[in-house]
Amino acid sequence: MNPNAVSAAVLEVCRREAYLGGVGPLDELTGGVPRGGIVEIRGPESSGRAALGNALLAAGTGRGEICAVVDCHGEFDPASAAGAGVELRQVVWVRCGGEARHAFQAADALAHAGGFGVIVLDLCRMGAREVNRVPLSYWHRFRRAVEGTETVLAVLTGEAQVKSCAAMQIELERVEEKWAGAEGFRLLRGMEVGMAARKAGRRGVGKLRLKVEE
DSSP, X not given: OOHHHHHHHHHHHHHSOSEEOOOHHHHHHHSSEEXXXXXXXXXXXXXXXXXXXXXXXXHHHHTTOOEEXXXXXXXXXXXXXXXXXXXXXXXXXXXXXXXXXXXXXHHHHHHHHOOOSEEEEEOTTOOHHHHHHXXXXXXXXXXXXXXXXXXXXXEEESSOOSGGGEEEEEEEEEEEEEEESSTXXXXXXXXXXXXXXXXXXXXXXXXXXXXXXX
């Protein structure tokens, strides 16, 4: 084997980023999101799941990477994503029409295709009955597909699903909301969100509170 080819291959591996940075709160809390693994982002409605997903897409596309969104229930808003800094020209958007089976098939195809910096699998509106029907073998398959790559597979969900297959688990909660205006005409002006993150193999949980205001 050509020694120069071996050296080039070793250098290429060394250039790989172990973590995807550029997402302020996550960088502060965890040092970045691990590449080559599944990151589960869960929390109740309006807790910042979509915003965090967009932040990951913005970080990826900002590095010139091709990213993807598997949109199970039509939750992805391109205008909001663009406002968060996502380069939409570098995003593959797969709409699944509310079919969870199609969402998993699409995520599987993308993960095995390779070459994506971030894949966001949005399952936020999946009902409890559907969640209970998802076999753990799906997550093992996804984990093996992205292992050893630079892909971050971010799963947005309301309930814990990925379990031991997650390289990082991020839990969001609404702590406090700020409203303005008279009764009947009130507008949400801001909120405080709690964020807790746990990396695989570590017992400790990092916690952070964020204030989001208009």
